[in-house]
Amino acid sequence: MQHTLSMKLTSGLGEMGEMDEKIRLSHGDGGVETQRLIKNVFYQHFNDPLSKSMPDSFVFEARQNQLAYTTDSFVVKPIFFRGGDIGKLAICGTINDLATAGATPLFLSASFIIEEGFSIEKLHLIVKSMSDICRQTGAKIATGDTKVVERGSADGLFINTSGIGIVSEYYKPSQVEPGDEIIVTGGIGEHGASILLDRYDLGIETDLESDCAPMCFLINGLGENLKHVKLMKDPTRGGIATALNEIAAEQKLDLELDERTIPVKSEVQAIGDMLGIDPLYLACEGRMLIVVEKGCGEKVLHHIKALDCCREARIIGQFTSGHHGMIYMKTLIGGRRIIPILEGQMLPRIC
Amino acid sequence: MNDNKIIERLNRSFEYLSGQSIRIMEVCGTHTRAILKSGIRYILPKEVLLLSGPGCPVCVTPESYIDIAISISDIKDVILVTFGDMMRVKGTYNSLSDKKAQGSKITVVYSPEDVLNIAVNNRDKLVVFAAAGFETTAPLIAVTVKLARSRGLDNLFFLTALKRIEPVIRFILQDERNKINAMICPGHVASIIGAEHFRFITEEFGIPAVVCGFESQDIAAGICLLLEQLTGKRRVEFMNLYKRCVSSTGNAIAQRMIYEVFDTADGDWRGIGTIRNSALVLNDKYEQLDAAKRFEIKTEQYSSAVNCLCSEILLGLKLPKECSLFGSVCTPEHPTGPCMVSAEGACAAYFKYETYFRFGGDGRNG
Numbered sequence: 199m200q201h202t203l204s205m206k207l208t209s210g211l212g213e214m215g216e217m218d219e220k221i222r223l224s225h226g227d228g229g230v231e232t233q234r235l236i237k238n239v240f241y242q243h244f245n246d247p248l249s250k251s252m253p254d255s256f257v258f259e260a261r262q263n264q265l266a267y268t269t270d271s272f273v274v275k276p277i278f279f280r281g282g283d284i285g286k287l288a289i290c291g292t293i294n295d296l297a298t299a300g301a302t303p304l305f306l307s308a309s310f311i312i313e314e315g316f317s318i319e320k321l322h323l324i325v326k327s328m329s330d331i332c333r334q335t336g337a338k339i340a341t342g343d344t345k346v347v348e349r350g351s352a353d354g355l356f357i358n359t360s361g362i363g364i365v366s367e368y369y370k371p372s373q374v375e376p377g378d379e380i381i382v383t384g385g386i387g388e389h390g391a392s393i394l395l396d397r398y399d400l401g402i403e404t405d406l407e408s409d410c411a412p413m414c415f416l417i418n419g420l421g422e423n424l425k426h427v428k429l430m431k432d433p434t435r436g437g438i439a440t441a442l443n444e445i446a447a448e449q450k451l452d453l454e455l456d457e458r459t460i461p462v463k464s465e466v467q468a469i470g471d472m473l474g475i476d477p478l479y480l481a482c483e484g485r486m487l488i489v490v491e492k493g494c495g496e497k498v499l500h501h502i503k504a505l506d507c508c509r510e511a512r513i514i515g516q517f518t519s520g521h522h523g524m525i526y527m528k529t530l531i532g533g534r535r536i537i538p539i540l541e542g543q544m545l546p547r548i549c
Numbered sequence: 550m551n552d553n554k555i556i557e558r559l560n561r562s563f564e565y566l567s568g569q570s571i572r573i574m575e576v577c578g579t580h581t582r583a584i585l586k587s588g589i590r591y592i593l594p595k596e597v598l599l600l601s602g603p604g605c606p607v608c609v610t611p612e613s614y615i616d617i618a619i620s621i622s623d624i625k626d627v628i629l630v631t632f633g634d635m636m637r638v639k640g641t642y643n644s645l646s647d648k649k650a651q652g653s654k655i656t657v658v659y660s661p662e663d664v665l666n667i668a669v670n671n672r673d674k675l676v677v678f679a680a681a682g683f684e685t686t687a688p689l690i691a692v693t694v695k696l697a698r699s700r701g702l703d704n705l706f707f708l709t710a711l712k713r714i715e716p717v718i719r720f721i722l723q724d725e726r727n728k729i730n731a732m733i734c735p736g737h738v739a740s741i742i743g744a745e746h747f748r749f750i751t752e753e754f755g756i757p758a759v760v761c762g763f764e765s766q767d768i769a770a771g772i773c774l775l776l777e778q779l780t781g782k783r784r785v786e787f788m789n790l791y792k793r794c795v796s797s798t799g800n801a802i803a804q805r806m807i808y809e810v811f812d813t814a815d816g817d818w819r820g821i822g823t824i825r826n827s828a829l830v831l832n833d834k835y836e837q838l839d840a841a842k843r844f845e846i847k848t849e850q851y852s853s854a855v856n857c858l859c860s861e862i863l864l865g866l867k868l869p870k871e872c873s874l875f876g877s878v879c880t881p882e883h884p885t886g887p888c889m890v891s892a893e894g895a896c897a898a899y900f901k902y903e904t905y906f907r908f909g910g911d912g913r914n915g
Binding site: 398400474476527528529530531532533534535536538 | 552555556585586587588589590591592659765766769892893901902903
């Protein structure tokens with residue numbers, strides 16, 4: 199599978215005809231070469247008048263609505279993985295953080311820390327996938343920055359993005375109560391499993407791809423039904439187990455999952471079994487956990503499943519009356535076990 | 550049988566128990582983990598105890614072996630290579646993880662193929678592969694040894710702690726203290742050496758035994774059939790319920806690999822001691838690849854005094870919750886004994902999937 203990827207890259211290089219061009223320290227010194235890099239790479243893809251005037255700060259009119267503001271840094275290894283790359287991840291990650299607040303993205307910033315010697319052609323591919331997601335979602339890159347560090351001071355490329363979004367008037371997060379239902383918007387662990395496949399040559403042939411995708415469509419898709427939503431969280435590092443443990447601890451409520459209802463692709467399960475990793479702990483980058491008020495689960499689920507990105511959405515459990523902040527799971531054979539917080543390091547640098 | 554039918558039948562088998570206490574040992578660490586993960590203990594009646602056996606390679610690797618690996622990693626120009634779960638097991642004083650943090654050249658690999666690549670890419674260094682495991686791991690190590698020889702990799706050496714499962718099962722069944730009534734045989738080892746290899750449990754020791762798989766329903770079916778035998782509902786016999794992976798004679802190629810490269814020898818088991826013919830060591834043909842011989846390290850077994858119950862747990866005498874250190878001093882983050890180190894160690898599995906230690910219950914009530 200890594201072969202397919204490198205072939206894609208190579209053919210990309212061929213088309214652009216600049217086989218050997220690498221990032222040099224001078225690309226980051228603020229001089230002529232920096233300007234050239236910004237013009238030839240970033241402006242070419244972020245084809246937006248906003249980002250071309252190059253002010254030190256971007257100025258915009260604040261509207262009446264509530265605004266959400268977030269930031270995230272991305273250091274994924276490998277930089278290109280099945281179903282995406284660090285650029286796609288950096289835009290989706292920030293858009294998804296905004297979505298957890300019920301917000302659709304307005305403006306994003308994008309800052310690059312590039313290791314000397316990084317391929318400019320790879321940078322093109324990465325910046326292009328960032329701009330593709332911006333086009334799909336209507337998010338605009340309003341400002342950015344580029345730094346180049348000496349060889350060995352960074353691992354290829356790190357990206358930071360921040361974002362400002364408009365919060366839906368219908369979304370009013372509130373206290374979670376026993377009986378409230380939990381929805382996951384699609385199959386779990388596909389990003390984490392994909393990274394594992396690309397990181398360690400496991401010799402598995404599969405079409406599995408990262409689920410990396412922008413979740414802002416959920417906000418408009420739910421529209422007025424957001425009023426039934428009490429809380430949203432994107433289950434990235436540590437997967438749904440970690441995200442749900444955080445929610446349970448914060449809300450001081452127990453919750454019970456039903457193993458039969460949790461959507462896990464058989465490939466993800468198989469990779470997890472091979473490496474001894476439970477898919478519940480594998481990262482998602484295009485999924486949302488949604489806590490819905492008691493009795494409204496099916497109704498909200500119906501609207502979620504109508505969205506292209508959420509066809510596999512399921513109700514996976516509900517909060518119970520216990521106050522230990524623990525997660526239990528009803529197992530396939532009717533047994534019961536806890537879903538603990540992850541101990542120790544499972545996977546380095548997956549996002 | 551579908552899942553619901555298995556569960557129905559398992560529930561029915563509980564009714565035959567009439568208060569008798571049943572002690573079933575699962576030998577293999579992967580089974581321990583699968584059992585805890587399946588939540589099956591929650592539906593078993595109190596009379597039925599599942600005891601974890603000595604089938605987690607990390608848990609039975611002696612301190613002396615870790616100490617030797619550490620001393621080899623201290624040698625100039627040596628790269629020590631090992632599987633990840635070996636890193637956190639303590640020797641007398643330190644773990645390989647501690648040594649790595651102090652700057653020793655220790656690399657974690659995911660497959661033996663990685664080891665060959667490291668040796669190829671570091672011809673000016675001596676690469677030592679510290680490999681522990683049972684008959685499931687041994688064929689892979691054997692192939693690596695043979696490839697090292699055929700590719701002329703004269704900088705690759707092996708520090709093995711490979712073990713055979715049969716002698717330790719005999720050792721446990723001969724120990725009357727543990728009162729084991731039935732056994733769940735290790736499914737993975739059986740896939741290599743063959744299901745028939747475990748028939749002796751029933752024939753020599755007169756107790757029911759099953760080879761079963763690792764899915765929840767496999768384990769439920771295994772326990773169900775053992776209970777039916779133990780309560781007189783069916784005759785006592787040895788059964789292979791894992792025929793989709795395990796044949797009666799096993800994997801002939803893997804067996805040949807093992808016996809082309811290894812001889813049997815007496816083996817040291819952490820917390821248990823020396824068991825006759827329980828180890829696989831490089832044979833005469835490959836002894837030049839033996840790291841202990843290459844570096845002239847004297848191997849002797851010793852145990853450090855840790856006041857935890859790992860040894861009793863491995864022998865089926867105690868459950869993790871009976872250890873005073875469990876969950877307080879000894880946790881997966883700061884393991885005292887080896888059963889807490891590996892994800893397949895009994896203590897780590899109990900800690901992860903059951904809650905009684907946190908809320909004072911016994912796990913069945915959640």
